[in-house]
Amino acid sequence: MTLPRPVYYFSNRMGRIILLAMEEILGQGEANDVIHHAGLPQYVNQYRICDQDLKFPFEHLSRLQAGLVDVYGPRAGRGLALRVGRASLKYVLQDFGRDLGLTEPAFRFLPFPARLQSGIETLAGLFNRFTDQRVSLEMDGKQIRWQVERCPLCWERKTDDPCCSLAVGLLQETLFWVSGGRYFLIEERNCIACGDSQCTIIIDRIPLS
Ligand SMILES: [Zn+2]
Secondary structure (H helix, E strand, O other), X not given: OOOOXXXXXXXXXXXXXXXXXXXXXXXXXXXXXXXXXXXXXHHOOOOOOOOOOEEEEHHHHHHXXXXXXXXXXXXXXXXXXXXXXXXXXXXXXHHHHHHHOOOOHHHHOOOHHHHHHHHHHHHHHHHHHHEOOEEEEEEOOOEEEEEEEEOOOXXXXXXXXXXXXXXXXXXXXXXXXHOOOOOOOEEEEEOHHHOXXXXXXXXXXXXXX
């Protein structure tokens, strides 16, 4: 007897953020092509549901990521996923920025190292609170390790290289924003789709520029 597969979800509101960012980067027509390719026609022009119900399955998020690679090829598909991740931050701030305190002066006037740490912790908390994705952080003076033990982006995918580019893009943009326009080295080192036990993204605390 096989046990039923666990089903995990994003909130509708969090899923909608990804779809809005995808539409922004690809344009509506091409975003709809990817949505069709992923076999999810229910989302074509129908993703305005903005509640906190946990009803947006991990599997749908991962099919959208795979759809980008299928439609545009591995290299361009991952580049686009990265850009979708970067574009997502604006919608995260619109929807959650105030609740999370990210747009409050108390946050904005923190000294930079504290702002970086607080921004990343707040983002991890957003996933832990509004989705079934679980993020844990490990930090030392040089790096932050963003660790995801169940990841919607690579859910049930198998790839040769780490494939959660959307998360890398979201972290890039978050750091760009909290630092007032600086770039950081951010790299996905481990990925469940490659057989690792968790997805791990390494963030260098020292900016590149
Ligand atoms: Zn992943």
